[in-house]
Amino acid sequence: KAGVTQTPRYLIKTRGQQVTLSCSPISGHRSVSWYQQTPGQGLQFLFEYFSETQRNKGNFPGRFSGRQFSNSRSEMNVSTLELGDSALYLCASSPRGAGQGIDEQYFGPGTRLTVT
Amino acid sequence: GDSVTQMEGPVTLSEEAFLTINCTYTATGYPSLFWYVQYPGEGLQLLLKATKADDKGSNKGFEATYRKETTSFHLEKGSVQVSDSAVYFCALSERSGAGSYQLTFGKGTKLSVIP
Numbered sequence: 344k345a346g347v348t349q350t351p352r353y354l355i356k357t358r359g360q361q362v363t364l365s366c367s368p369i370s371g372h373r374s375v376s377w378y379q380q381t382p383g384q385g386l387q388f389l390f391e392y393f394s395e396t397q398r399n400k401g402n403f404p405g406r407f408s409g410r411q412f413s414n415s416r417s418e419m420n421v422s423t424l425e426l427g428d429s430a431l432y433l434c435a436s437s438p439r440g441a442g443q444g445i446d447e448q449y450f451g452p453g454t455r456l457t458v459t
Numbered sequence: 460g461d462s463v464t465q466m467e468g469p470v471t472l473s474e475e476a477f478l479t480i481n482c483t484y485t486a487t488g489y490p491s492l493f494w495y496v497q498y499p500g501e502g503l504q505l506l507l508k509a510t511k512a513d514d515k516g517s518n519k520g521f522e523a524t525y526r527k528e529t530t531s532f533h534l535e536k537g538s539v540q541v542s543d544s545a546v547y548f549c550a551l552s553e554r555s556g557a558g559s560y561q562l563t564f565g566k567g568t569k570l571s572v573i574p
Contacts, residue, residue: 347502349502374559376561376562378562385564385565385566385567386503386548386562386564386567388561388562388563391559391560391561393559398555398559399555399559399561401561433502433503435503435562437560439560447493447505447508448505448552448560448562449505450495450502450503450504451502452500452501452502453501453502
């Protein structure tokens with residue numbers, strides 16, 4: 344089975360621009376979560392989608408948004424980029440739905456975003 | 460809120476040495492506990508997990524036991540190899556009211572194993 348794929352792998356943007364990152368989960372996985380990884384703050388949860396609905400959101404400003412499509416693929420968008428948004432953005436998929444016990448998450452390789 | 464504290468790194472060991480990376484957690488309920496590993500330039504890989512008290516997770520020679528009384532989940536390996544060099548993250552997962560699970564991570568411990 345193919346793993347979680349993320350595109351692009353690397354991205355350089357300018358302050359004020361917006362960016363869209365893409366994630367394809369493992370086949371059959373309906374839950375997709377996004378995390379931001381920075382040296383200072385570590386790994387922080389952004390949001391989770393299940394069946395095209397956002398089920399949970401972390402403590403990030405409204406500039407960070409996402410969506411999920413009917414095939415479970417997900418995108419996240421960051422508008423009005425700031426220097427502090429430079430990070431590795433990780434997507435994770437999970438085979439579990441609501442109320443089905445522990446939720447193992449399988450991570451993609453990440454998208455390295457650099458804001459200049 | 461939930462939190463995970465793991466020992467500060469970096470940790471440098473000689474090949475075949477014994478490894479312990481300490482991890483303690485704070486949670487309101489009964490979380491599942493995980494260790495993830497991140498190799499340079501890659502995403503996170505699930506190393507092992509435990510879902511309830513006294514469970515022992517194990518994989519590739521690594522072990523960790525869910526200790527509810529001490530709220531700990533320390534990672535151990537009897538004999539490390541150079542290929543174990545990576546960053547190790549302890550994490551917990553708790554279900555939210557919406558049926559969602561989110562991972563709360565520790566800061567990570569960088570392990571370097573020298574021949």
